[in-house]
Amino acid sequence: MTKLSVNINKFATLRNARGGNLPDILKVAQDCERFGADGITVHPRPDERHIRYQDVLDLKPLVTTEFNIEGYPSKDFIDLVLSVKPEQVTLVPDPPHAITSNTGWDTIANQSFLQEVIGTFKAAGIRVSIFLNAEPDKVEAAKTAGADRIELYTGPYAEEFNNARTQQQNFQLLNDYKNTARAATAIGLDINAGHDLNLDNLRFFKLHIPQLKEVSIGHALVCDALYLGLENTIQLYKRQLKVAE
Numbered sequence: 001m002t003k004l005s006v007n008i009n010k011f012a013t014l015r016n017a018r019g020g021n022l023p024d025i026l027k028v029a030q031d032c033e034r035f036g037a038d039g040i041t042v043h044p045r046p047d048e049r050h051i052r053y054q055d056v057l058d059l060k061p062l063v064t065t066e067f068n069i070e071g072y073p074s075k076d077f078i079d080l081v082l083s084v085k086p087e088q089v090t091l092v093p094d095p096p097h098a099i100t101s102n103t104g105w106d107t108i109a110n111q112s113f114l115q116e117v118i119g120t121f122k123a124a125g126i127r128v129s130i131f132l133n134a135e136p137d138k139v140e141a142a143k144t145a146g147a148d149r150i151e152l153y154t155g156p157y158a159e160e161f162n163n164a165r166t167q168q169q170n171f172q173l174l175n176d177y178k179n180t181a182r183a184a185t186a187i188g189l190d191i192n193a194g195h196d197l198n199l200d201n202l203r204f205f206k207l208h209i210p211q212l213k214e215v216s217i218g219h220a221l222v223c224d225a226l227y228l229g230l231e232n233t234i235q236l237y238k239r240q241l242k243v244a245e
């Protein structure tokens with residue numbers, strides 16, 4: 001089974017636009033779980049423009065599924081994660097003012113940094129996933145650094161998906177994803193995926209990478225929920241993941 005972790009960042013963006021507490025992020029997280037989400041993902045950024053550090057602390061006792069905290073491992077981020085002790089931390093190489101995540105780690109160039117950070121989280125009993133491009137040659141170094149999982153950065157996949165679909169063909173980039181996933185599975189790394197996944201492209205991705213353990217989805221899911229309602233939307237995403245199971 002592939003788990004659906006709902007990234008609630010964009011609900012916080014909406015709340016922050018007006019001040020106050022609408023929508024209530026804690027209630028949103030609980031409702032996502034009630035509607036079928038298998039996990040809750042947050043990605044606090046240094047400017048706290050969406051999820052704030054205090055939200056993450058407040059969410060901890062309320063999340064009853066899997067709590068996944070994503071972010072760049074700055075000192076503040078590491079301290080936050082160690083105090084919350086989520087089930088999973090996902091390390092992302094975002095510079096402080098990134099609008100959104102736009103690349104995975106160069107695990108070879110950052111090997112010793114990643115090894116130290118991952119060691120700190122593992123010592124606290126937290127599963128570690130690292131954000132990776134579809135580059136098979138970066139997988140071995142992820143394992144050496146101590147990661148348990150990789151999260152495939154699916155932004156480029158999402159971009160290519162529409163072109164390939166209209167041309168009725170399999171696309172080259174998909175092979176890079178499949179090869180990266182194969183390389184990871186072969187050395188015992190589990191596989192997550194995320195970024196720009198949506199109701200159009202999710203099923204096809206799962207069909208080609210059936211060993212997916214988890215996807216984290218936020219932006220498109222929140223947009224769909226505006227039209228379809230949150231409960232219905234979560235169920236629709238889960239249905240896309242049922243293929244090949």
Ligand SMILES: CC(=O)[C@@H](O)[C@H](O)COP(=O)(O)O
Nearest residue numbers: 009043070092100101194195
């Ligand atoms: C790592 C990743 O792809 C997501 O966390 C994504 O970056 C969501 O962050 P934003 O909601 O800030 O776009």
Ligand SMILES: NCC(=O)COP(=O)(O)O
Nearest residue numbers: 007194195196216218219
């Ligand atoms: N790790 C990816 C994530 O949490 C959500 O990304 P997106 O669906 O908001 O692009």
